Amino acid sequence: MNIAVDMDAVDQGELLSASEMGPAPKRIVAGYGFWIFLLSDIVMFSALFASYAVLAKATAGGPTSAQLFDQRNAAIETAFLLLSSYSCGLMSLAANSRQYIGVFLGALATFLLGAAFLGLELREFHGMIALGAVPQRSAFLSAFFTLVGCHGLHVALGLGWLVLMMLQLSTRGFHPVVTRRLFCFSLFWHALDIVWVLIFTIVYLMGVLP
């Protein structure tokens, strides 16, 4: 008897848990799934970081990190990627308020800054290879090219994804599918910037400490 009274006293809305409300909106489900994917990507990067940290001193008599790395270049790359992350955030704000011009301008800035980052990185790789610092030269260089190259590959894929998203946006407009993919892209781009923070700290700053 008492229990029944207590049940009546409680607001029914308070008792409904998330599991009784049916599936969450697709934006939340897709975002959460993509978040899990990004975390698995970061776990993969942690394995590459571990192999780099283990092999960083294994130069086999070849060029060392202090001889190869240019901190000025790394600083400019960092600035480009950080600004592109910012413009990507502005792009997702514009996408939330359904402004075509804002999204296209944000995407353009993100693409140009990302492409400038990739260009600088490729120029750095080219300069290293011209010096004979090829991946086959030593375990240190293999680990370096795997780690930084994998991040660069992610950036290149992201740039292609961004172009595809702009094409979809111009043909289909702010369709829920398109905004969801755009949302996942911004998550991807911010996660790449987080990985780059670790790369410039561990590879370019700690690597050249005396």
Next chain:
Amino acid sequence: MSETRWDVAPGDRPAVPASEQTASSGLLVYTIGLLLAVILTITSFWVANTSMIWAPGVTAGLAVLAIAQMGVHLVFFLHITTGPDSTNNVLALAFGVLIAFLVLAGSLVIMANLNTNMMPHPELMNLQMQR
């Protein structure tokens, strides 16, 4: 029944539905994040190149700055907060960080151990050379 019962998607700011997030407050969040990230990045590059800091402490300082900057990116760019509507995202992140930590720390400890214990001692080499 309000929509806030569900956890928010990882990139959405908490407690505000995506359609009602005003552009100006969102802009402020991203701009604060950018400023903090720029300050931390410049400090990192300064710490690595200055002679004002005790040299053995530089590595630890760089590690702390990098972790702080990753935190700034998570909070201001990815909007991962400790709010009650972000529990799933934070738990997934915690699991990912745990695995990344195990992979990194485990590899480093095991490889350092192998390096010290499996390096052939000079005397041992000599013993093998004698016959």
